[in-house]
Amino acid sequence: MNEITTPLLEISGLKTHFFLDEGTVKAVEGADLIVRPGTTVGIVGESGCGKSVTAYSILQLVENPGRIVAGKILWQRPASAGGDLLDLAALKPNSRELHAIRGGEIAMIFQEPLTSLSPIHTIGDQIVEAIRLHRPVSQEEARDQAVQMLQRVGIPKPQERLDHYPFQLSGGMRQRAMIAMALSCHPSLLIADEPTTALDVTTQAQILELMSELQNDFGMSILLITHNLGVVAEMCDEVVVMYLGQVVEQADTVTLFNEPKHPYTQALMRSIPKIGQRRRGRLDPIKGMVPDPYNRPHGCCFHPRCDKFVPGLCDQQEPPLQKLKSGGMVRCVLYGE
């Protein structure tokens, strides 16, 4: 699309493996993606496809025995922090730079706010802590900023709410509080890991609306991780589809939904019940199931479930991620030159 803007975040060839007693789980085995300033990029895929591990890798939050074994994560630091280009994958998880970036330049919100907010600290204390970690402000100033943020994310009576504990808030309010905390330091990238999965549809609609509004106000980019294609269609400018640790397709949202290229994307689109399409016979599921991560299929990892499987080709060699004329990328032999 607009190739002129320099990417904010560029991941190339990322591999994150978990070294367990039973063997190595290649949770991420070739992830490539670009996030440009002010845009929303979605990562979609089923559970176990490595979408969350990709996100955790960006901030080096992958837990032992997981490790980034290859690839680059280039992060464009904001002008206020020097404006240089940093490879996050090469930094130590406890380095000074990463401490400054986590929460300060890249913030993250999680699926279940009840487990990611501390149950024994008030909402206010947690937001104030986040602000004071990154900004040289006094306790009172930080508190004022926290009140403003809570108000901005639509929490009524923010002064009172500041002294409440997470369990005293409803699911939607908790997610709002988490967004307030994440945005309190004005990050340039917000990573949202299934931010609405635990919420009801009407609450989900509220939170998605809020995220778009805040994106307009703060001008940040969003990396949205979800399994819900509907959420992707509504929120994202670009989409990355992952399967078994690999990016299998990347395209802008309209192209991806109108002309999915990779057989997995096509099958995924066919298999979901779409609202407003009143039952037309049966659903068209993807055959089989996601393979065991210890036992990745040889060649293209989707070939045992693919209905366009070419014997002797797909099961032999892993296809590379190749650029398409439309601007997207796909990992499939059908689109070779």
Place this chain on the structure above:
Amino acid sequence: MADSSPNVLLSVQNLKMHFPIRKGFARKVIGHVRAVDDVSFSVPFGETLGLVGESGCGKTTIGRCILRAYDPTHGAIHYQNASGQIIDLAQLQGRELISYRRELRMIFQDPYSSLNPRMTVMDIVAEPLRIHRIAQGKEIEDRVAEILRKVGLRPEYMRRYPHAFSGGQRQRIGIARALVLDPRLVVCDEPVSALDVSVQAQILNLLQDLQAELNLTYLFISHDLSVVEYLADQVAVMYVGLLVEVAPTEELFQSPRHPYTEALLSAVPKTVPRRNPKRIILKGDVADPANPPPGCYFHPRCPYAIDRCKTEAPALREIAPGRKVACHLAEQLSLRGVDTG
């Protein structure tokens, strides 16, 4: 006014389920959570009724009341048994009740927590047969093998433990356990919510095939409107313990008559990029079922509310054959359904 037409399998009348809120050393009752507050509906034989609503609206409680996992506070659950007699399940006790538990079964949401990890698949699926003394010895194994085959699992795996199976396979085990007693009514409580999309389609197809093959009637509880649209013949929408709308599926999705239904439909993210005209964003939170607002429970969030809604609770009334709505303005409003284009 029990619905006694011959093809109604289940008819729930004025069902109420209130849970006491206790406080203090003496555990004094200080209030009630009105999880289900005066709900009536009926399910025709061989059909699927979809029960939708947001979390906490009481849909699971209704399912559990029907199976008598809870003792309803008030109301009748008329069930037509195989010989055509109508029995009030809410009144049954002890041995009588147990015999009806063979005919009414449940499929649970979470295939991980609903299977005992220390029992083999064989034991899990055979347990209902043993409890109800339906089969013995070799026959048990044959019946288990048969039902496993029906739900798409290989009987050779019956000696394995649940951990050896994926989420979708576990859900199939749960379905096999529910169906091994040849039930007539199956309460499916969010059976696909915990599954991945590609597996979800397999399970939905399976539920549909089994319904046709075994003549099952489903009460399908879900928060996912697209899934309900796919499977249900009729849909009942719940809000804070009350039914707000009941209608045939197609009509409900195309022309909802209750503002809450409209908002729900509008809130579902559509899989069409960049084509989401004026979505209705509801203000505020779902009302507290322990302390609901006066009048219509939905009025504080309703964009169409008038003064009458604040004081007078609307009753669920029939506005057209098969269509029931609990809204004072049902006739005046023209609400937006799902774009079927």
